[in-house]
Amino acid sequence: VWQELLKVMRTIDDRIVHELNTTVPTASFAGKIDASQTCKQLYESLMAAHASRDRVIKNCIAQTSEVVRNLREEREKNLDDLTLLKQLRKEQTKLKWMQSELNVEEVVNDRSWKVFNERCRIHFKPPKNE
Numbered sequence: 533v534w535q536e537l538l539k540v541m542r543t544i545d546d547r548i549v550h551e552l553n554t555t556v557p558t559a560s561f562a563g564k565i566d567a568s569q570t571c572k573q574l575y576e577s578l579m580a581a582h583a584s585r586d587r588v589i590k591n592c593i594a595q596t597s598e599v600v601r602n603l604r605e606e607r608e609k610n611l612d613d614l615t616l617l618k619q620l621r622k623e624q625t626k627l628k629w630m631q632s633e634l635n636v637e638e639v640v641n642d643r644s645w646k647v648f649n650e651r652c653r654i655h656f657k658p659p660k661n662e
Contacts, residue, residue: 534592538633541588544581545644548574552651571648571656578648582641589633596627 544551555570603620610616 541585545640548644556651567655571652593630599623
């Protein structure tokens with residue numbers, strides 16, 4: 533479920549090349565479309581999507597970390613409970629996967645910004661503070 537949510541949330545990044553090719557004109561068609569407005573809107577969409585995914589991933593990490601911490605405490609009290617051990621291992625694996633998603637997120641975001649800047653740098657300058 534979590535993987536599917538991230539996949540849906542990354543749609544804007546997956547489609548950025550197509551989006552730019554269909555909305556930001558090449559030099560020969562520059563007069564027909566307001567590229568600066570298009571790039572500004574895409575910039576705002578990317579910023580919002582990246583912030584939203586970052587928030588979701590970090591919230592999930594925080595919640596799962598809490599579950600792992602609680603399970604560890606329970607495990608220390610019940611060393612013979614194999615079900616508890618299995619549950620702890622499962623949650624630890626989930627936590628590691630979520631933490632690795634932060635690295636994936638960095639790669640996805642970097643790729644999107646690179647493509648965005650290649651096509652939009654002459655049409656739109658992002659604010660300095662972002």
